[in-house]
Amino acid sequence: MLVKKYPARRRTDLRWQTAFENSAIGVTMADFTGRFFAANSAFLNILGYTKSELYQLTSRDITYEEDRELNQRLIQELMDGKRQHFELEKRYCRKGGGLVWVRTNVALVPGMGDTASFWFAIVEDITPRKEAQEALQIAQAELARMSRLTTMGELAASIAHEVNQPLTAITNNSSACLRLLADHGLSPDLLRRVLEEIVADSTRAGTVIARIRSFLKKRPTEKNRLDVNELILEVLALADHELSRNQILLECELTKTLPNVLGDRVQLQQVLLNLIINGIEAMTTVTTRPRILCVQSRINELGNVMVAVCDSGTGLGQDADRMFDPFFTTKANGMGMGLSISRSLIEGHGGRLWATPHSPHGAAFCFTLPAESRRGS
């Protein structure tokens, strides 16, 4: 019907009409109240409406509630002549529910002769891209959470607090009983009641420990086929900020033809991140030589994957033997669990984790992971 209003040059109109209909991108027009009066099939596909259904609706009707205000403001700016067109990423409500992310490009086509001015919009479905973005954000949040746990600070605080509370109650209750016993003022009934509370608090403390233990180790290890190089690159991306903040030069020597390993992605990321952060921290006091963190992957003599994280830091010193012990730390705010946990995680994967001096300065932390046994080899 719009076409009919433009009388001249029917053949050109027809060509345009065909281009309009067959465009892979949604194209639509609406009058100044926002009511649709033209739409191609790509646009209808995005929304799931038929043409006649769509023509009952306005742009406002199909725009998701949270995006309406911004959309409306931009349209107002068009009407006021403040802008010629606008581009907006927003959500549409599909017919029968569900949202779809679109990028809209809206222009005002001024009226001509007996034709009123109208909106012309090009609409592209960007839902897959948005979903990928969201997945990326979730993955980043997950990694951030993980890195906090790797530094163990938060976990340490929460263990201390959660175990401390029942311990305090147990200590108080027991001390009170001892006091009453000394005064011969402890009736069996009272004693029974207090002992029950002591048992309950001990159980509570035990539950905290059990929960942490299961979190750290006993969690059923997911065995997935992993590319260790990919894993290294993911963790380096995560540590990127720390590396640049501490002015550390990164050297990456990855062997391309590495066999896959079977393992738990998150656990192995934790180990790597922990070793990298240790390396970074070992170099914070280094000022007279370059701070270099070198991450290598290679195949060892047994055909297994070996990863080394080397730094040019202060080296292992005299504590080399003890550093894998739980609660051994040289850091002011460390808990001394990082290497101990890392080693148990690697051993849980059938590998080994050890430290050697790195020449000419610093330390190298290496671990191995068994190569996935390939059928027939």
Next chain:
Amino acid sequence: MKGPVVFVIDDDPSVRASLKFLISTVGLEVETFDSAEDFLRREPPETASCLVLDIRLRGLSGLDLQRQLAARNFPIPIIFITGHGDIPMSVHAMKAGAVEFLAKPFRDQDLLDAIHIALERDRTWREEERMVKELEERFQSLTRREQEVITMVVSGMLNKQIAARLGTAENTVKVHRSRAMEKMHAQSVADLVRMTEKLKARLQKAS
């Protein structure tokens, strides 16, 4: 007069109950609260009391409560208990007048000693407060002329000088003076000086 009360604020029910039990073994009355807000809703106590306060609470923290109580001119002695041996926090709390800062779990004797000290401190404060109040009442019961006279006596003026200043006879001053001394329950001029010092300190604090 009722016995002293120990208030316990901790958001952990087991810790709260165990503290109540432990403190009650030495014959003290204990009231427990699970939040600072809950404690603030209670009327200020009439008897000697102290507060056993967890630093970390849901809502208002222990340190927040300490600040609020100070702002409300409610100087109840506080013993902080904490699950985190947090040194900067403890320094802060002690500087703001806390009696003790104990890391959980603590020795029962350490807590009970601290409570003993705290209650003693509160008793002294209440006694002082009561005395000052009584002095104030006595001072208020003097006539204006008597107040004038003893103010001059305290500042070291002789009866003769006071009489000259007020334009009355020395004997009249003597009568005012002895009546005022009697009303203030002062045995000597030195006594009277001590009393007015206390009143002045109070007035300065109030202003």
